[in-house]
Amino acid sequence: MGAIRLENVKKTFGTIDVIPGVDLDINDGEFVVFVGPSGCGKSTLLRLIAGLEDVTDGKILIDGIDVANEPPAKRGLSMVFQSYALYPHMTVYNNIAFGLKMAGESKAVIKEKVQNAAKILNLTDYLERRPGALSGGQRQRVAIGRAIVRNPAAFLFDEPLSNLDAALRVNMRLEITGLHQDLKTTMIYVTHDQVEAMTMADKIVVLQAGRVEQVGKPMDLYSNPANKFVAGFIGSPKMNFLGGDYAKKHNCYEIGIRPEHFTISTESGDIAATVKIAEHLGAETYLHINADGVGPMTVRATGEVPLSEHDKIWLTPEPDRIHRFDAQGTALAKQ
Amino acid sequence: MENKQTVLGHIGFSIFAWIVGLLIFFPIFWMVLTSFKTELEAVSMPPAFFDFDWTLENYAEVQARSDYFRFALNSVILSVGSTLVGLLFAVPCAWAMAFNPTKRTKDTLLWMLSTKMMPPVGVLVPIYLVFRDWGLLDTRFGLIMVLFLMNLPIMVWMLYTYFKEIPSDILEAARMDGATLLKEIIFVLLPMAVPGIASTMLLNIILAWNEAFWTLNLTTADAAPLTAFIASYSSPEGLFWAKLSAASTLAVAPILIIGWFSQKQLVRGLTFGAVK
Numbered sequence: 001m002g003a004i005r006l007e008n009v010k011k012t013f014g015t016i017d018v019i020p021g022v023d024l025d026i027n028d029g030e031f032v033v034f035v036g037p038s039g040c041g042k043s044t045l046l047r048l049i050a051g052l053e054d055v056t057d058g059k060i061l062i063d064g065i066d067v068a069n070e071p072p073a074k075r076g077l078s079m080v081f082q083s084y085a086l087y088p089h090m091t092v093y094n095n096i097a098f099g100l101k102m103a104g105e106s107k108a109v110i111k112e113k114v115q116n117a118a119k120i121l122n123l124t125d126y127l128e129r130r131p132g133a134l135s136g137g138q139r140q141r142v143a144i145g146r147a148i149v150r151n152p153a154a155f156l157f158d159e160p161l162s163n164l165d166a167a168l169r170v171n172m173r174l175e176i177t178g179l180h181q182d183l184k185t186t187m188i189y190v191t192h193d194q195v196e197a198m199t200m201a202d203k204i205v206v207l208q209a210g211r212v213e214q215v216g217k218p219m220d221l222y223s224n225p226a227n228k229f230v231a232g233f234i235g236s237p238k239m240n241f242l243g244g245d246y247a248k249k250h251n252c253y254e255i256g257i258r259p260e261h262f263t264i265s266t267e268s269g270d271i272a273a274t275v276k277i278a279e280h281l282g283a284e285t286y287l288h289i290n291a292d293g294v295g296p297m298t299v300r301a302t303g304e305v306p307l308s309e310h311d312k313i314w315l316t317p318e319p320d321r322i323h324r325f326d327a328q329g330t331a332l333a334k335q
Numbered sequence: 336m337e338n339k340q341t342v343l344g345h346i347g348f349s350i351f352a353w354i355v356g357l358l359i360f361f362p363i364f365w366m367v368l369t370s371f372k373t374e375l376e377a378v379s380m381p382p383a384f385f386d387f388d389w390t391l392e393n394y395a396e397v398q399a400r401s402d403y404f405r406f407a408l409n410s411v412i413l414s415v416g417s418t419l420v421g422l423l424f425a426v427p428c429a430w431a432m433a434f435n436p437t438k439r440t441k442d443t444l445l446w447m448l449s450t451k452m453m454p455p456v457g458v459l460v461p462i463y464l465v466f467r468d469w470g471l472l473d474t475r476f477g478l479i480m481v482l483f484l485m486n487l488p489i490m491v492w493m494l495y496t497y498f499k500e501i502p503s504d505i506l507e508a509a510r511m512d513g514a515t516l517l518k519e520i521i522f523v524l525l526p527m528a529v530p531g532i533a534s535t536m537l538l539n540i541i542l543a544w545n546e547a548f549w550t551l552n553l554t555t556a557d558a559a560p561l562t563a564f565i566a567s568y569s570s571p572e573g574l575f576w577a578k579l580s581a582a583s584t585l586a587v588a589p590i591l592i593i594g595w596f597s598q599k600q601l602v603r604g605l606t607f608g609a610v611k
Binding site: 050051052071072073077078079081082083085086087088089098099102103146150 | 502504505507508509510511512513514515518522523526527529
């Protein structure tokens with residue numbers, strides 16, 4: 001079981017409010033991703049849940065029991081660190097076994113559990129090696145192995161993939177998702193990468209300056225962002241924001257249109273623009289354009305588009321995909 | 336042209352370094368040489384370098400007259416003892432400062448170091464009186480306490496710089512794994528800091544071994560280490576250079592040998608954190 005509930009959790013460092021007060025419900029077995037720009041407090045929030053930082057105020061309930069004043073070891077959680085944080089002087093076997101040894105498990109039980117974890121994570125051949133003799137991906141797997149043998153109420157991941165190269169990151173992303181499907185244990189995953197958030201999460205928590213901006217399923221956040229911050233943060237390339245006359249036409253302060261929600265024409269349309277750079281990726285084409293009266297925008301077209309720099313084009317936003325915002329950046333109902 | 340100048344510069348510096356090195360080494364070399372001479376040759380002018388009658392009689396006489404091994408044993412007990420007691424205090428202290436710093440940690444460190452700038456003679460009388468009243472004069476225990484307190488600031492500083500290099504993530508991982516504070520220090524921090532602890536211990540053994548002020552003032556016979564052994568030759572037998580040299584050679588030999596074999600470790604320890 002691993003239902004986690006945060007009630008008005010606050011954290012201040014000196015006079016700085018890092019987390020001004022967060023309420024959050026995480027259901028048992030859910031894969032929750034905390035996402036936000038660097039310095040938004042997502043790692044701090046995770047460390048508060050882990051017990052590595054003390055809360056200034058508020059409650060952290062794990063399966064209904066307030067653990068806000070318990071040491072990390074008593075919370076029954078496992079954590080995977082960005083730096084892997086393996087014990088460099090121990091073999092892979094001992095790294096994975098350390099938590100079980102601390103819990104006073106018998107040698108036979110430890111051996112069985114470690115070997116089981118090693119099998120799941122393809123580490124059986126490396127058990128006698130030290131972390132220094134492993135590749136980045138293998139080290140990451142050892143860190144995960146160390147977490148799973150303890151059979152925790154929930155896994156906490158602190159940007160676990162950011163030290164890996166791009167190709168490995170995609171692999172590990174799939175492995176962690178697969179692990180979640182197998183174990184069905186609650187996972188809380190911190191990242192600044194919205195692609196990781198979109199692909200892995202059951203539920204995304206978007207944070208900015210220690211505040212929860214929006215909580216929801218990935219596609220809810222994509223289709224119905226609560227405000228301009230979430231709209232701009234979720235989705236890649238970023239949403240385009242247009243003010244002035246375009247916004248007035250829709251009775252709001254600003255409108256937002258995702259790069260993939262335009263119809264492109266070389267003859268006519270709502271917005272006239274000139275292509276500055278065309279990035280042809282084969283499956284899709286990114287057009288970085290300069291729109292008349294608006295400025296730089298990004299447009300994404302499916303497949304190959306025979307356009308290159310200096311080409312004149314016209315764009316028409318898909319009407320039901322236009323997001324409207326007021327002057328404070330809060331989303332308004334779609335028209 | 337420029338290359339040639341650099342090469343010449345390197346040669347110049349090398350020669351200079353050798354001269355400085357030899358100048359520093361010469362007194363030790365001369366002491367060792369004198370210890371193998373007769374008393375007459377030891378004071379002869381011009382001094383003989385190698386063409387004298389090599390003899391071991393000074394060593395035999397020194398051992399016969401004053402029991403070298405008793406002093407040596409005291410030196411070992413005092414230096415190793417004070418270092419081990421020091422570690423017991425310095426490790427938790429450095430751990431706290433490196434991993435749980437407060438805004439006053441830097442000040443505390445500087446304050447600790449500043450105590451090393453005080454001339455020890457300034458506190459000789461109070462400490463002597465305390466020793467006298469508590470019956471600690473000429474006891475190994477008393478001297479271990481003084482030596483450990485004298486070197487504690489340096490031990491804390493060295494361990495602190497070492498611990499600072501250890502990522503706190505790893506200690507936090509241990510905490511997540513359910514390790515108590517003591518287990519975290521014993522099973523994770525200490526094994527990772529072995530090189531740092533080794534060089535800290537070495538340096539402190541050397542410092543305690545060579546410490547002459549407190550060992551001379553607070554001991555007479557029972558707890559007297561090798562410093563007192565040399566000193567006993569310097570005043571009443573001041574003219575017997577050869578025997579004094581033999582005694583001094585015997586006193587510095589163990590630490591010189593340890594120092595020689597561990598110099599890599601020592602240099603690394605002393606410059607740790609300064610260069611990465």
